[in-house]
Amino acid sequence: MQLDELYRQVIMDHYMHPRNKGSMEGDVISIDLKNPTCGDEITLQLQVKDGVVEDVRFSGTGCSISMASASMMTEAVKGKSLPEALALSTEFRKLMKGQEVDEDLLGDLESLGGVSKFPARIKCATLSWNALERSASSLAE
């Protein structure tokens, strides 16, 4: 097991320079999620118009994996329809289980594949995706 299999350069870049970090005003849906076992926290905001994620922001505290994963998630879902975003979430979870994935669909997200070899860290990488799915289901209500 090599550390750089987990901490790929693109991950550390998102950790140091998070995209879509912060908060936005207006007609947004906001979800707070915590990982109670380790204390990681995330607030995810989505601006959805006609079923499309027009804008997205996140804020929170946590390890490099959870924060980088959140940053990469926001980039990946921005501009996508909710069903497309949820399909991406399903694909990302396959990646976390070490299963075969659609690399074209995942794009940069695939760099988080190393996490599957570190079982204790999977919950770090999936926290923001859980927040995304929670947002989508609250929109569906």
Add this chain to the structure above:
Amino acid sequence: MDLSMIRKDFPILKESINGKPLVYLDSAATSQKPRQVIDAMKTYYETSNANVHRGVHTLGSRATDAYEAARSNVAKFINAKRDEQIVFTRGTTESLNMVAHGYARPRLKPGDEIIITPMEHHSNLIPWQQVAKATGATLTYLPLQTDGTIELGDVEKAITARTKIVAMVHVSNVLGTINPIGEIAKIAHRHGAILVVDGAQSVPHMPVDVQALDCDFLAFSGHKMMGPTGIGVLYGKREVLEQMEPIHFGGEMIEVVELYESTFKEVPYRFEGGTPIIAGAVGLSAAIDYLKEIGLSAIHERDVALTSYAYDRLREMEEIEVYGPAGERGALVTFNLRGVHPHDLSTALDAEGVAIRAGHHCAQPLMRWLKQSATARVSFYVYNTEQDIDVLMSALTMAKEFFSHAIG
């Protein structure tokens, strides 16, 4: 004390982790188990297994004798006056919940006060929040000094005639602070309050004498003192145990059961509803024998040597911030490496075979007091060596370099 002989008693210490020899620095979460404990449980299952206090057959007597001998061994270990003052539980959490819900909840009223500290583990905090909510009693926190200790003057000020319960950890699982339990017991008793002590981190590591401390209740876990998981202890003074109500009802704890009323067995059996943790008690008893063989004072001395060595080495590293008192402390050091989240650090150390704890350590209010969302913790036991700490330090240096390069 021959350390190499002690290490040989722990089969798990021969494990390789990610191709490196295991360096286990997480004994405050759970200790490793010597072969003597594992064998005692195996022998129990192979030669004596039966249910206790009911069967007439020979195995039933053997199991009962083994279970009650374990109770007696625990009583002697903490210098309880009588064996009946030892209640077997699943662990510290269950012991403290028993006191909160069986003793405190039925007798506290609005206006009464429960005093705890900000350094409590969630297991000695949430039960008291629940009791306060249910009874209308007030939950009050003692202030902490900047080094994470408690001033007796503050305790004197805080405890009044309204105070009914003072609940406090003996040794903090995060700060390592050793609280002056004996002094606090005197103050509490002067005001008619009882003192409940969380001994999860003290009983495994130092001589604990309940009569000398004069605490009313003491809770601790078997698995942190080389025993198995699933067994713990609640010690209580005779009078408070007599006043405490059972919280688990059913088999094993009853005297006479009528259709609408039942009477319960005497203390401590009325608190041990259901088939007890017999093999766990046997394992705990073997662990106590093992600890006594080395000697609790010798264990404490070894802890002090390892902890001060680790404390000094960690402080040498400029990027490391260490939390808790500088002087006397329990067998652990909590810290952060600047710029590296403790989870990332823990993963990096694990790659070198070094097991540490990272997170909030079941003490979220204390994390807020420290102004940290999470911390890293190394903790020691008598099977650790200075070499383990040297391996930790070189792994820390590698982690520091890796992350400064990765985020460079």
